[in-house]
Amino acid sequence: MSAAEPTTRAPGSPGAGAVAAPGAGHGWSGTGRFFRSELRLIFGRRRNQAGMAVLAAFPVIIAIATRIDPPTGGGGEADFFASITGNGFFVALAALSVEIGLFLPVAVAAIAGDSVAGEANLGTLRYLLTVPVSRNRLLAVKYAAIVVFALAVTLLVAVVGLVAGLVLFGGGPVTLLSGNQVGFGEGLLRLLAVCGYLTVGLSALGALGLFVSTLTEQPMGAIIANTILVVASQVLNAIPQLDWLHPYLLTHYWLNFAELLRDPVAFEALRPGLLSAAAYIVIFISAAWARFAGRDVTS
Amino acid sequence: MSVFHTRPALRWLVPTGAALAIVGGGAAVGTFASAAEPSLPERSAAQLLVDLQTAQLDGLSGTVITRADLGLPSLPLPSGAGAARLASLVSGTHTLRVWYAGPDQTRVALLDTLGETDVIRNGSDVWFWDSQANEARHSTLSDSEPGRPAGAAALPSTPQEAADRALAAIDPSTRVSVGRSTSVAGRDAYELVLEPRDEGSLVGQLRFAIDAAEHVPLRFQVIPRGTRQPAFELAFTHVDFDRPDPVQFTFNPPPGTRVIEEPAGPEPRPGKDHPEPTVVGEGWTTVLVGRLPDDNRPGAGGPDDAGTPKPGDGLRGLLDRLPAVSGAWGSGRLLTGTLFSVLVTDDGRVLAGAVTPERLYTVAQQVR
Incomplete structure (x- = not known):
């Protein structure tokens, strides 16, 4: 970790400012500053920026590779690629x-794993808690x-993919999975809805990751545990003999985003x-609250 | 809050309670939904049969789930061609969406995770769309043809179709009764139960849930003899009896799609170089007797060969993995599922039916 990396709140940043101004942590303005x-x-950490650059590189690679070597159209291409x-x-x-x-779940798992355990590891957690930021508010932020x-x-992935695709292939009416076309504007709306649906799924993972992060003071441990949970969920979801378990898996419903690309959209799907996702969020946020509010913060 | 401050361990009651409420609540809703028996006015089996045949269906749209557990060894099924994908309904769980606005306006969509296969009929036009192959097939039905598109597999795609076929099979060999009323897709339904009387049949019961108001079948189950668990199920999970928007039945192949025009009239079926199978017996215990093609070339199927090439090491290799059986009728290999049995004798005969293996042995002795 280089010294230049903004690993923690710099003096003068709002979080640190709350130390200097007792009482600022109360009320919405204090919470807002803490949140910012x-x-x-x-978003300022170098390692997070590097991770986001990797995420953004994929759509560009996909677009360029498809441009150089277009699919032959014989079927057998992966979904959407054709x-x-x-x-x-x-x-x-x-x-x-x-x-x-x-990649997206691992990125969220890493951020979530680092969120509380990272502060504890750097020794900044107890400072955060000495200023009048309640533990509940800290978890919420x-x-x-x-x-x-x-x-x-x-x-980010959607926008980079969209830009790369429009530059290399151009736009136009969008063919849905059902075989009919909608205008480009409605296509964009549907893409936005897909992003929203995926964010809900990733937020459920974030709740689980936040809980794991309150269990330990080792951020690497929490990040690895979160990543293993995601990969295990994906692997179990791919084993047909375990189909009784699939509806309970965190990642099981994520690919249902394709429902938004049918016509008419079956929202009940x-x-x-x-x-x-709501069930995961309720259970693990309350578990994180139970763990974090009750534990002794020693570092 | 103060309790949580003085006794932090009590906080764990909150997530534990939430988990129990969610898991238990979900399970309880499922249990109650299936146990709830709506009270409906009595209706006899004969009345229900008449209801089924006279139902005036203006239109419907909905989501259908199919579940099949035929107890077969998992065979490598060919994937890719759309027709083969429809045929994959014989195993596992699948979701279909259906729209119906009269017999000449129908659309069935088989949903894949990131794709869709549609069969759309609008008047005399039949479109077959496969989103993953990016391919559309078009054929035109002549008026005389009863409209089943060529690409569709020989499986019922709506409970109505399943009911029609089963009703055609009713004869003195069947016991018809009314089961407990039930609830399907949030609608009250009667349950009509057909039971083959013949002990040689592997089919224990056919159960139809019939909508109490619209007289339309909402669920169809095949229950093998001696079990309670359906081996095949076709059920609405969501149904709407409004006439669907006509736009659902119009299909214009999007640009960039490979469009294949299929010739009108009955398709010359490939792989028909071997004689038609003979039918032995009638009703539930019908047995089909056919003959293997002499050259057991890879890709040559049994009597139900639909021209789909089978991967792997050919038919012989597949047969050799099945258990060997022998008796007074000779010897051969036996494939048993929960709903049907297939016997391939060493002299090349194939016997198949929804019957016990013993029945196949009897037929094998009679028919040479």
């Missing part, structure tokens, strides 16, 4: 469908920042995924 400071921490040559719009969908399998990060990386 948290976002600056997440449609890329006709419409650059599909680079965004192809990139999302590839990255939701591993940490979780809100994770959700914002999940939305940001999902949109999205309900199980949203309910499952």
Whole structure:
């Protein structure tokens, strides 16, 4: 970790400012400043920026590779890839469908794992708690920042994919899975809805990750545990003999985002995924609250 | 809050309670939904049969789940061609969306995770769309043809179709009764139960849940003899009896799609160089007797060969993995599922039916 990396709140940043001004942590303005400071921490870290650059590189690689070696159209291409040559719009969908399998969840798992354990490890957690920021508010801000990060990386992949696709292949009316076409504007709306749905799924992972992060003071441990949970969920979901278990898995409903690309959209098909995510969020945020508010902060 | 401050361990009651409420609540809703028996006015089996046949269906749209557990060894099924994907309904769980606005306006969509296969009929036009192959097939039905598109597999795609076929099979060999009323896709339904009387049949019951108001089948189950668990199920999970928007039945192949025009009239079926199978018996215990093609070339199927090439080491290799059986009728290999049995004798005969293996042995002795 280089000294230049903004690993923690710099003097004068709002989080540190709360130390200097007792009472500033009360009320919404204090929380708002804490939240902004948290976002600056997440998006300002070099390692997080490097990770986001990797996430953004994938759609570009997909677009260029498809441009150089277009699919022959004989079938057998991975989903959405066959449609890329006709419409650059599909680079965004192809990139999302590839990255939701591993890269996006791992990125969220890393941020969530680091959120509380990272502060504890650096010894900044007790300072945060000595200023009048209640533990509940601290957890709320940490979780809100994770959700914002999940939305940001999902949109990042979609927007980079869209731009790369439009530059290399051009746009036009979007062919849906059902075989009919909608205008480019409605296509964009549907892409936005896909990003929203994926963010809900990733937020459920963020809740689980936040809970794991309150269990330990070792951020690497929490990050690795979160990553293993994601990969284990994906692997179990791929074993057909365990189909009784699949509806309970965190990642099971994520690919249902394709429902938004049918015509007409069957919104009831999205309900199980949203309910499952809500259940994960309720259980693990309350577990994180039980663990964090009750534990002794020693570092 | 003060309790949580003085006794922090009590906080764990909150996530534990939430988990129990969510898991238990979900399970309880499922249990109650299936146990809830709506009270409906009595209706006899005969009345239900008449209801089924006279139901005036203006239109419907909905989501259908199919579940099949035929107890077969998992065979490598060819994937890729759309027709083969429809045929994959014989195993596992699948979701279909259906739209119906009269017999000449229908659309069935088989949903894949990131793809879709549609069969759309609008008047005399039939479109077959496969999103993953990016391919559309078009054929035109002549008026005389009863409209089943060529690409569709020989499986019922709506409970209505399943009911029609089963009703055609009703004869003195079947016991018809009314089961407990039930609830399907949030609608009250009667349950009509057909039971083959013949002990040689592997089919224990056919159960139809019939909508109490619209008289349309909402669920169809095949229950093998001696079990309670359906081996095949076709059920609405969501149904709407409004006439769907006509736009659902119009299909224009999007640009960039490979469009294949299929010739009108009955398709010359490939792989028909071997004689038609003979039918032995009638009703539930019908047995089909056919003959293997002499050259057991890879890709030559049994009597149900639909021209789909089978991967692997050919038919012989597949047969050799099945258990060997022998008796007074000779010897051969036996494939048993929960709903049907297939016997391939060493002299090249193939016997198949929804019957016990003993019945196949009897037929094998009679028919040479």
